[in-house]
Amino acid sequence: MRVFLVVALLLQASRGWEVLVANVLSTGSHQTVSAYLTNLLIDRGHSVTYVSTNIPGYLREGVDKRELPTCTKAMNQNDPRNSGGGENEGLVAGVKKVLGAIDSLLRSCERWYDEPNVQEILRSNKKYDVMITFGLFDTCSLGLASHLGINNTIIHSSFPALMPNHIQMLGLPLYSSSVDINDILIRDSELVKSSITARAKNLLKRVVFGLLYTTLTNWYIEPVIKQHVPDYQGYNRAYKSVKLVTMRSHPHPQVDGPTPYGPGVLTLGGSLCKAYNPADIAAHLMEYVDSASEGFIYISFGSVQKDSPPEEQAKWIETFEDLPYKVVWKQSKQVENLPDNIRVFPWVAQMALLQHPNIKLFITHGGYASKMEAICSGVPQLVVPKFASDQYYTAERIASLGLGEQIPDLDNTTAPEIRSKIYQITGSGGYYEKMADVKRQLLLTRVTDLQVLGYVDAVVNGHSFLPGYQPWYQYYYLDIIFIPILTILVIRFIYKRVFSKSE
Structure with missing residues (x-):
């Protein structure tokens, strides 16, 4: 019997996994995580089907790539500037931004199930051991997992606290009881909110957000899924297949703040750092940055806003034209009448470029991948947040920690003021020293590829980590429920004793 078990275990260990990577709506930051996991699994002999928008070009040979042209087109046409601005533009802009994001997500779910590549997978009888999906909109993709009988799902996300289902799957239904659910990123000063008042407020927020999420799911998303997935x-049942949540892509606790996640959460962080490979940089770009004797500045605002509007372009040109540095400007379209020290490139190997020895500064919107890759490379940042609240928080953190500077309101900042910020960073060694220290900490604390594979292996084999950080009475809200009741009873008792004696 023992011999049989040993042989069975060896066969199980040697069997390659069938993995489905399914991202309904995915930005460059989340593609970074998906591509890292995919390449790692392919290198270890596993089979990966990659279904996503904007499929990265650096996936390994052998990946079964399933493009989603309709979803990709919709994603690329979405302009976040039309859905409201940053934190400083008032409540109306914030509501517009939220409603615009919800609308994009709902429409993406419709397009997802209309895509021929998704329909082909739905009709197939292929068996998958595990699905990896992006946590901002996993309700839609889990319909696919449910139909295919995938019993194990990994959700990679940057802010699992945002989704009520994720809170429960983490074994932390009171996650928002100790951390404000409005905080996409966990502020150091708000790591623990232990007072009854703070936890009760957060409970109310949790209930409101949960109702909104459940309403959208039940009234809109589920009917869309059932049109294509009759079974x-x-x-609620689909989420029971999720064994572990989540692969979190935050780069560093010093930058992002510590987070009280459960043992089922694996923080990738520095695992996504790749070593500098000159071959990754296109020859004409390499020639340009190699010749930058005074150094060069790299400017990119991520995968969502591909191009700056004309008035912003003019401001950047005015900023850069008198600098002694060359400028690598990532935009999908060329810009007319550029000074000699500025060149536009539609695509760059960002991590490799950030590790080039001649780089002086990275001007960025503060997205997850950009922030992480800058830290991996030890490059100071000038953060110009564009539309998402986490970008504004990142800008504040980078500036407060001395890792760079921020421009939270670009419209009301002049070119000379931007240029002054650039000289402030490039003229001082302090920014580079502090960034080098954070980079060193990040690389020392990153998980290894074998640890990541062990995590996936645990999921494939149906392992569930023990949940929970809170006492049982907090887990069930008993302190919040019973303390007001007890207070009322005590007051009533005192009232009766006092007034009964007076009578």
Whole structure:
């Protein structure tokens, strides 16, 4: 019997996994995580089907790539500037931004199930051991997992606290009881909110957000899924297949703040750092940055806003034209009448470029991948947040920690003021020293590829980590429920004793 078990275990260990990577709506930051996991699994002999928008070009040979042209087109046409601005533009802009994001997500779910590549997978009888999906909109993709009978799902996300389902799957239904659910990123000063008042407020927020999420799911997303997946039995049952949540892509606790996640959460962080490979940089770009004797500045605002509007372009040109540095400007379209020290490139190997020895500064919107890759490379940042609240927080953190500077309101900042910020960073060694220290910490604390594979292996084999950080009475809200009741009873008792004696 023992011999049989040993042989069975060896066969199981040697069997390659069938992995489905499914991202309904995915930005460059989340593609970074998906591509890292995919390449790691392919290198270890596993089979990966990659279904996503904007499929990265650096996936390994052998990946079964399934493009989603309709979703990709919709994603690329979405202009976040039209859905409201940053934190400083008032409540109306914030509401518009939220409603615009919800609308994009709902429409993406419709397009997802209309895509021929998704329909082909739905009709197939292929068996997958595990699905990896992006946590901002996993309700939609889990319909696919439910139909295919995938019993193990990994959700990679940067802010699992945002989704009520994720809170429960983490074994932390009171996650928002100790951390404000409005905080996409966890502020150091708000790591623990232990007072009854703070936790009760957060409970109320949790209930409101949960109702909104559940309403959108039940009234809109589920009918869309059931049109294409008749045997779909609802997201509550689908979420039971999720064994572990989540692969979190935050780069560094010093930058992002510590987070009280459970043991089922694996923080990738520095694992996504890649070593500098000159071959990754296109020859004409390499020639340009190699010749930058005074150094060069790299400017990119991520995968969502591909091009700056004309008035912003003019401001950047005015900023750069008198600098002694060359400028690598990532935009999908060329810009007319550029000074000699500025060149536009539609695509760059960002991590490799950030590690080039001649780089002086990275001007960025503060997205997840950009922030992480800058830290991996030890490059100071000038953060110009564009539309998402986490970008404004990142800008504040980078500036407060001395890792760079921020321009939170670009419209009301002049070119000379931007240029002054650039000289402030490039003229001082302090920014580079502090960034080098954070980079060193990040690389020392990163998980290894074998640890990541061990995590996936645990999921494939149906392992569930023990959940929970809170006492049982907090887990069930008993302190919040019973303390007001007890207070009322005590007051009533005192009232009766006092007034009964007076009578």
